[in-house]
């Protein structure tokens with residue numbers, strides 16, 4: 167992927183206290199239908215782009231919430247303590263990557279998931295793109 171539009175992008179939380187800039191192209195783009203992502207986002211699925219951790223520059227004080235994934239990895243969710251927006255997610259299994267919640271990206275019109283994961287948990291009326299491959303569990 168070498169699209170210049172995605173090689174540098176910015177974002178912020180609802181109240182603006184947390185801002186970020188990403189200087190690298192997303193390595194993975196995906197939506198996750200699992201229960202944890204639904205709870206965390208309040209939506210019918212979680213949507214993420216994963217970037218190199220070192221390419222992400224954040225300003226503002228975030229808070230983090232840690233929980234265990236079904237595979238026993240520690241998942242860390244970073245959120246704004248003022249407005250509650252979920253910003254980032256990291257997985258202890260892949261410390262070099264950080265997931266950005268697509269909804270906090272300023273212009274995410276380029277977002278195109280490569281995969282739906284945990285499709286076995288999909289709510290019956292969640293809209294999905296039939297051209298995107300769906301996996302019952304985790305893809306990576």
Ligand SMILES: [Zn+2]
Pocket residue numbers: 179180181182183184246247248249250251
């Ligand atoms: Zn905020």
Ligand SMILES: [Zn+2]
Pocket residue numbers: 198199200201202203204212284
């Ligand atoms: Zn999930």
